[in-house]
Amino acid sequence: MPSTFDWLELPDPPAYWGFPHKNAYVLVGSLAHSGVWRAALSPSMDVAHLLTAMTTLLALLGGLTRVWRFDRMRTVLDHRTGDLTPMFAAFAKHHGVQPIVCRPRSGNRKGVVEKNNHTAAQRWWRNLPDELTVEQAQASLNAFAQSQDARSRRTKDGKTTAAAMLHLERLRPLPPVVFPVIVTEERTATRQALIDWRGNRYSVPPELAAARVEVRQRLGADTIDIATASGTVIARHRVAEPGLGVTIRDTGHVTSLEAIALASAPPGRPHRRKERIPPGPAALRAAAVLTGTAAAPATVIDLAGYEKAAKNRNTLR
Numbered sequence: 001m002p003s004t005f006d007w008l009e010l011p012d013p014p015a016y017w018g019f020p021h022k023n024a025y026v027l028v029g030s031l032a033h034s035g036v037w038r039a040a041l042s043p044s045m046d047v048a049h050l051l052t053a054m055t056t057l058l059a060l061l062g063g064l065t066r067v068w069r070f071d072r073m074r075t076v077l078d079h080r081t082g083d084l085t086p087m088f089a090a091f092a093k094h095h096g097v098q099p100i101v102c103r104p105r106s107g108n109r110k111g112v113v114e115k116n117n118h119t120a121a122q123r124w125w126r127n128l129p130d131e132l133t134v135e136q137a138q139a140s141l142n143a144f145a146q147s148q149d150a151r152s153r154r155t156k157d158g159k160t161t162a163a164a165m166l167h168l169e170r171l172r173p174l175p176p177v178v179f180p181v182i183v184t185e186e187r188t189a190t191r192q193a194l195i196d197w198r199g200n201r202y203s204v205p206p207e208l209a210a211a212r213v214e215v216r217q218r219l220g221a222d223t224i225d226i227a228t229a230s231g232t233v234i235a236r237h238r239v240a241e242p243g244l245g246v247t248i249r250d251t252g253h254v255t256s257l258e259a260i261a262l263a264s265a266p267p268g269r270p271h272r273r274k275e276r277i278p279p280g281p282a283a284l285r286a287a288a289v290l291t292g293t294a295a296a297p298a299t300v301i302d303l304a305g306y307e308k309a310a311k312n313r314n315t316l317r
Helices: 047-061 086-095 107-127 134-150 162-169 251-263 281-291 304-310
Strands: 003-011 023-031 037-042 067-070 098-101 152-155 158-161 182-188 194-197 200-203 212-218 223-227 233-238
Touching (some): 003 047, 003 107, 047 086, 047 182, 107 134, 134 162, 152 162, 158 162, 182 194
Parallel strands (some): 003 067
Antiparallel strands (some): 023 037, 152 158, 182 212, 194 200
16 A cells, blocks of 8 residues: 655644744654554655655654555646655655656545645644744644554554554564765854754854855764855754754854954953942942932041040040
8 A cells, every 4th residue: 555645735844943934844744554544754855855744754754655646746746747856756766755746637546645634734733833833843743643553544454543454554664774865955144153953052153153055964973064154064963963052153153252252342441241330329329319319428436535535544444
């Protein structure tokens, strides 16, 4: 039996996810016989993100069927020639799978995945908390899809569940290496010369603070490359586990950033983050006006009076 894949467009993702479009995208993959399905969040539907989401989905499903069924999406089918796109054809060959594209106006051929799309949109997306990160949202989606494995299924032998029918899919193992595809996404560096990537922050040279850069990662690689808008790679970092919230800085970037900060400091003044700056007279006067209290007069003690009273006193009383 084939497995079926389809994109689901979800409106209004949280702004801090940093997705480039107004929608978030979820690639849903369904096994036709058991009805088991899994899904992968994606910021885009281009070829690189399709293959990345497919790689994630195949791992979540636990293996390969012999046939994949797709809608007539342009990243899979070249509408001018009627052939598979070169990148997707290579991806299918790498996995030893035969892709099948639905005929025009034949959406009923992928009804299983369409129903799962509806379930994901109505029961998961509409109830997803706003404060979750992308990685937390993906974990929530995984848990929701797994909970659907307990759905009741009716067979000629009586009632069963989708999970109990999974072994009948006879899934084949995945290839030992992932398909080589490079994911590229744009980011805007912060004023602290950092960019966000998969729930962590990575440094760029300080001269690129607040500039647009490209982040590139080869699928399965443990490093990312950061390039300028013209394509020149200016930084490479080893990636941390997604969603940890850590900041990774290159030593050279730290040194350059400190040099710029020292050069911009006022002349003759040390660069001290813990410099003590007590309030001056103007600040004290402003505080008195705000609190409605007058500044207390200074108390002056004149010792001349004590000296005069003690003069000529040679005895103790």
